Amino acid sequence: MILSFFLLVAWYSSKVAGTTLMIRHSSCVNACNILNSRLPGRVSFPGDPVFVEESKYWSTQQASVVPTCRVSPTNVSEVSTAILALKAQSCYFAVKSGGHACFAGASNIDEGVTIDLANLKQIAVSNDRKQVSVGPGNRWMDVYGHLDPLGLSVIGGRVGDIGVGGLTLGGGISFFSGRYGLACDNVNNYQVVFANGEIHDVNLQTFPDLFWALRGGGNNFGIVTRFDLKSFSQGDLWRGRLTWTYDKTPEVLKALSDFTQNHAEDVDATLFVAVGYLAIAGGFATVAELEYGKPVINPPILQPFTNISSVAYTSTISNLTQLTIDQLENNPSGFRETYWTCSFRNNFELMDRARNILREEFEKIIAVPDVLPVGVFQPISSAIISHMSEAGGNALGIDASDAPLINFHVSLRWSNVADDAIMMQTAATVISRVNEAAKEKGLHFPWIYQNYAAKQQNVFRGYGETSHQRLRDISRKYDPQGVFTKLQPGYFKI
Numbered sequence: 001m002i003l004s005f006f007l008l009v010a011w012y013s014s015k016v017a018g019t020t021l022m023i024r025h026s027s028c029v030n031a032c033n034i035l036n037s038r039l040p041g042r043v044s045f046p047g048d049p050v051f052v053e054e055s056k057y058w059s060t061q062q063a064s065v066v067p068t069c070r071v072s073p074t075n076v077s078e079v080s081t082a083i084l085a086l087k088a089q090s091c092y093f094a095v096k097s098g099g100h101a102c103f104a105g106a107s108n109i110d111e112g113v114t115i116d117l118a119n120l121k122q123i124a125v126s127n128d129r130k131q132v133s134v135g136p137g138n139r140w141m142d143v144y145g146h147l148d149p150l151g152l153s154v155i156g157g158r159v160g161d162i163g164v165g166g167l168t169l170g171g172g173i174s175f176f177s178g179r180y181g182l183a184c185d186n187v188n189n190y191q192v193v194f195a196n197g198e199i200h201d202v203n204l205q206t207f208p209d210l211f212w213a214l215r216g217g218g219n220n221f222g223i224v225t226r227f228d229l230k231s232f233s234q235g236d237l238w239r240g241r242l243t244w245t246y247d248k249t250p251e252v253l254k255a256l257s258d259f260t261q262n263h264a265e266d267v268d269a270t271l272f273v274a275v276g277y278l279a280i281a282g283g284f285a286t287v288a289e290l291e292y293g294k295p296v297i298n299p300p301i302l303q304p305f306t307n308i309s310s311v312a313y314t315s316t317i318s319n320l321t322q323l324t325i326d327q328l329e330n331n332p333s334g335f336r337e338t339y340w341t342c343s344f345r346n347n348f349e350l351m352d353r354a355r356n357i358l359r360e361e362f363e364k365i366i367a368v369p370d371v372l373p374v375g376v377f378q379p380i381s382s383a384i385i386s387h388m389s390e391a392g393g394n395a396l397g398i399d400a401s402d403a404p405l406i407n408f409h410v411s412l413r414w415s416n417v418a419d420d421a422i423m424m425q426t427a428a429t430v431i432s433r434v435n436e437a438a439k440e441k442g443l444h445f446p447w448i449y450q451n452y453a454a455k456q457q458n459v460f461r462g463y464g465e466t467s468h469q470r471l472r473d474i475s476r477k478y479d480p481q482g483v484f485t486k487l488q489p490g491y492f493k494i
Contacts, residue, residue: 025068025111031091032069032113038085039078044070054116057099057108058161059337065108067094074119076191076199076225082115083223084197087483094490095223097136098163102337103455105490107166117165120225125150131188132231136165136224144321153234153320155186159331160324166491168227169218170450171396173378173407175237175291175320178267180230181387184215184394191226195483199225204392213474215394216463218450220475220484220494236317238297239326240290242305243312249275249286249355255304256288256377257348260404263381266301268293275355276374277366284359285311291323335370336420340427341409341452343380343445343462344438345402351377354408357433361426368423370415375430380405395471397463398447405445408434409452427454450492459492468494 036043044051046066054070057063073079086093092112099107108114120135123146132154134143141160147153155174157167172183180186189203190211202210202222213221244252256273263269274287290302295317298306306313318326344350358375365371382403388394398405410427438444448462460468471494475485485493 027089028068028091028112031086031089032071034085034089035069035071035082035113038081039071039073042072042074042078044072054096054114054118055108056333058331058333059102060334061104061336062099062101062106062108065104065110067109067112067114070114070116072116072119076120076193079115079117079120079193079223079225080197080199082113083193083195083483086113086487087195087197087481090487093488095165095219095488096163097165098139098161098167100162100166101491102339106455107490109490115223117223117225122226123147125152125231130231132229134164134227134229136163136227138164140164140167141321141324144319144324147231147234148319148321151233151235152231154229154231155180155183156229157183158324159327160321161328161331161333164227165224166219167451169214169216169224171216171394172451175270175323176232176234176293177387178263178270178381178383179293180232181384181390182394184396185387185390186230187215187227188230189228190214190224191228192222192224194222195479195481208392209470209474210478212392213395213471216396216450217471217474217494218459219488219491220471221478222484234293234320236295236319237323238290238292238295238299239314239316239318239323240288240298240302240306241312241314242288242290242308242310244286244308244310246275246284246286246359248308248310250352251308252286252288252305253351253355253377254348255308256379256406257346257351258304259301260346260379260381260406262301263379263404264383266299267383269299269301271302271305272376272378274374274376275358276372277362279366279371284362335413335415336417336423338412338424338427338454339409339452340431340454340457341407341449342431342435342438343405343407343447343449344434345443345445346379346404346406347441347443350438350441350443351406351408353437354434357437358410358430361430361433365412365419365422365426368414368416368419370413371423372411372413373426374411376409376411378407378409380407395463395467396447397467402445405447407447407449407452409449424454424456428456453492460494
């Protein structure tokens with residue numbers, strides 16, 4: 001009798017779930033038909049050439065998702081029209097800028113509608129050359145390609161094909177963050193479509209609370225259709241890339257710890273250190289990407305790295321466009337991907353413990369086909385953090401007294417769905433063990449960098465309760481029905 005009861009419950013639950021999916025699909029079919037009527041030429045359906053082209057994403061998890069239709073607005077008014085139609089039909093939706101997130105549903109959605117901002121590609125420089133207005137359909141190499149000939153730049157991504165929108169709304173570490181801060185700290189104004197379809201300029205004067213929330217609050221508050229970014233004069237810069245055998249890793253991490261502590265001495269420098277298994281080399285190795293914001297080869301602040309005997313060293317002077325295009329070789333599309341992240345206070349011994357943890361765990365997956373497991377250490381120095389309080393501050397929950405920090409993230413790449421479980425478990429275990437090691441040393445810091453986080457991680461809890469509660473309050477103020485937190489379920493929700 002008890003077994004029969006549970007079987008009945010299971011049957012009923014499956015029927016309810018199936019009915020819910022049918023209702024959801026039906027509402028989105030209606031929304032797609034309405035949008036196709038109101039926005040002719042902007043809506044595509046599975047099998048259409050435009051649909052196929054716009055369904056290209058960095059990770060295969062995202063690309064495998066199939067929405068009921070895709071809508072590709074060409075201006076802000078059409079974005080507003082789309083939101084109002086989706087809201088009226090209670091249709092779930094996702095929004096794509098560059099589509100560079102790892103996990104399914106981040107900027108694509110099954111049985112819903114994906115709003116693709118690819119056509120919003122405006123780039124306009126102000127008359128005084130102090131601001132650049134950029135559409136979210138741009139990739140960073142588009143932006144830099146426009147600005148390099150003008151001797152200008154903005155704070156943006158380090159890999160050319162990453163989209164403007166997601167990186168900026170999540171924080172945005174840049175080659176110039178030591179000098180100017182994160183991307184989110186360098187936005188003067190956002191043009192935003194609100195949940196009620198209204199279009200507003202959001203800045204420190206017009207909506208100061210929402211302006212703060214958009215600086216690190218992700219996609220929870222509206223659709224940003226234009227970013228007005230601070231610009232600055234910029235010419236060529238230097239890139240150095242070094243590869244070491246694994247036994248040199250402690251020396252490299254000690255140099256990283258010292259750099260993080262002393263970054264304020266030369267804010268034109270930036271770097272990250274990656275430790276991972278390279279199948280082509282048949283073992284573990286350590287790589288450092290060094291950049292300097294001027295055409296100066298091997299500047300003194302970075303010489304502690306170049307002085308460590310390496311097995312490979314390249315040195316180039318180039319413009320920002322070419323530099324970010326060169327980075328594409330390290331970030332090819334078409335694989336299964338996952339990122340997981342954590343943060344801790346700058347400490348060499350802890351970083352050395354972290355690299356031992358990642359090797360112990362990565363050893364378990366090196367036989368996975370096409371695997372590329374990497375752990376990356378990046379400085380979040382006092383120089384970077386000093387800009388987080390400017391223009392009303394940002395939502396990340398980091399204070400000057402917290403500096404300096406290290407952001408650590410695990411990046412795993414593989415090919416087969418059958419390996420998903422072990423890859424996810426490996427990444428989660430590395431982060432869990434590193435967090436525990438940090439807590440044991442009293443060096444744990446709760447910030448979870450949104451742009452490197454896994455779907456399973458609670459990003460906004462990591463911002464601290466004060467920041468998290470303020471984000472929730474602002475969301476309720478401007479989106480009381482939860483359009484961007486409920487109808488748009490993907491990515492990280494407050």
